[in-house]
Amino acid sequence: MTIEERAQKAMELKQLYGYNCCQAVTAALADYTDLSEDELVKLSAGFGAGMGNLESTCGSLIGAAMIAGLKSEGRGSMRLSRELSESFKSKCKATICKELKGVGTGKVLCPCELCVKNAVLAFGEVIGEK
Numbered sequence: 001m002t003i004e005e006r007a008q009k010a011m012e013l014k015q016l017y018g019y020n021c022c023q024a025v026t027a028a029l030a031d032y033t034d035l036s037e038d039e040l041v042k043l044s045a046g047f048g049a050g051m052g053n054l055e056s057t058c059g060s061l062i063g064a065a066m067i068a069g070l071k072s073e074g075r076g077s078m079r080l081s082r083e084l085s086e087s088f089k090s091k092c093k094a095t096i097c098k099e100l101k102g103v104g105t106g107k108v109l110c111p112c113e114l115c116v117k118n119a120v121l122a123f124g125e126v127i128g129e130k
Contacts, residue, residue, distance in 0.1 A: 001031075003124030010060075020048020024102040024116045025063030029123060033070040038113045040066075050097025058097050060112075060119035068123060080126055087122035 010028035013019040014082075017040065019027060026040040033040065043061055050056040061084060068080040085095055092110035094100050100115060102108040110118065124130065 001123060006124070007117040009122040011113045014113055014116050015053040020045070021091055021112055021116050021119075022047035022059035022063040022066075025060050025119045025123075026066055027062070028116075029067040032067050034063050034074040035070070041075055054098040054101065055105055057099055058088070058092075058093055058115055058119070060071045061085060061095055061122075063116075064088070066122040068126065073080065074121060083126045084119075087125050088119055091118040091122065098112050 005030045013024040014021065015028050022044040023041045023116075026039045026044045030037040030040050035043070044066065046052060047062045048059040050058060051062070064084050065081045066075075068084060069077040071074040072080060089095050092100055092115055094109050098104065100108070100110045101112075
C-alpha cells in the first residue's frame with residue numbers, strides 16, 4: 001500500500017468509522033508496527049482533539065509520532081518527531097488543535113480529515129516512503 005493510499009485510509013477511518021484523529025493515523029499505519037490495529041486504536045484513544053481538550057498538539061501528529069517511535073524502536077524518535085512536526089506544519093499551517101480548528105479566530109486552517117491525511121503524508125516523507 002502506498003503512502004497516498006494510507007492517507008486515504010486514514011481519512012476514511014475518520015469520516016466513516018468515527019475514529020478520532022490519532023486513532024485514524026495509527027490505524028492507517030498499523031502495519032509499520034508489531035501491534036494490531038485494534039491495540040493501536042485503544043492506545044491512541046485519549047489523544048484525539050489535541051489530547052482531549054483542543055489545547056495541545058493535534059492528535060494526527062501525535063499518532064504519526066507514535067508510529068515513527070515504534071517503527072524506529074525508539075532510536076532517533078526525537079529527530080523523527082521534530083521532522084514530522086515541521087512537515088505537518090508546512091502542510092497545515094499549525095500543530096495545535098485549536099489553532100487548526102480556528103477556535104477563537106473563526107478561521108479553520110486545516111479540517112480534521114486533512115490533518116489525518118497530512119500527518120500520514122508527513123510520516124511517509126520523514127521515513128522515505130512513497
